[in-house]
Amino acid sequence: MNWINAVVQGLLLGGLYALFACGLSLLFGVMRIINLAHGDIAVLGAFLVWSITTRANVSPVLGLALALPVMLALGYALQYAVLARSLRGGTLTPLLVTFGLSIVIQNGLLQAYSPDVRSLGGSAGTLSTGSWHLTAQLSIPYLGVLTLATAVLMLGGLQLCLRHTGWGREMRATALDSDTAALVGVPASAVYARATAIAVGVATVAGTFLAVHSTFDPSSGPTQLIFAFEAVVIGGLGSLWGTLTGGIVLGVAQTIGATIDPQYSILAGHLVFLGILASPRGRSLITRSTA
DSSP, X not given: OHHHHHHHHHHHHHHHHHHHHHHHHHHHHHHOOOOTTHHHHHHHHHHHHHHHHHHHTOOHHHHHHHHHHHHHHHHHHHIIIIIHHHHTTOSHHHHHHHHHHHHHHHHHHHHHHOSOOBOSHHHHTHHHXXXXXXXXXXXXXXXXXXXXXHHHHHHHHHHHHHHHSHHHHHHHHHHXXXXXXXXXXXXXXXXXXXXXXHHHXXXXXXXXXXXXXXXXXXXXXXXXXXXXXXXXXXXXXXXXXXXXXXXXXXXXXXXXXXXXXGGGHHHHHHHHHHHHHHSHHHHHHHHHHHO
8 A cells, every 4th residue: 555655646746746847848849948947937936926925914826826927927028038149049058048047046036035944835724734535544635636637737728729729839830940930920039938938937836836835945946947857858858748747757756766765765766767868768859859
């Protein structure tokens, strides 16, 4: 029963990793860049939701609803002010720019909020602590189910929008060939700004779930970036449903590793990632990403 519980908890944990990986996968699929500041943007969103929730004394859900328009606007501004210029500098420039942005966000949060850890678990009430107890050794937490359901809805909604809406077709056309898409009236700059705004918005949702699930601080971003990147690679670069699969595989690997020995939790996930990266499938992904 311990192993069944480990798989169930890993499945639910994978929903959180898939949320973090969603925006990273979308930006790579549309713009062919890896945003090294993605984890820090998620943590920035978590701090914004935490500020609204604690100061206005509202629920994290309402805090997230109030923070999302701000973060979406930040995504648009980020694309036009920072990423658009870096895209003209080749493949290496966006990596350096987003790495610098990561440092700026971390230090800005450190100055504004101090190194103290924070959490939204207390504001979420029974959502963060309650669970369905199926047996003495098997329980399903409310928060885990909500996280996984949110990940499925967001990834599924994005997939449907990309396939069946006008702006989704514009994104796919721009991802395939931005120059040709521009010839038929699809401005790449507007498409990239929309994709960045969506990625930042989804990252804010992921950061909020992280804040309810555990503690966070200004330096939490790089850790979440690693997990998100591993989920993207495991599931396939640029694939939204693959991102969900990658997050679940990573989550299950970590919980099974923790069942064997608590020290093996994070290591088990990294080993799975390295194993896939070293496989022929992983090598083909690297080749495609650098092409």
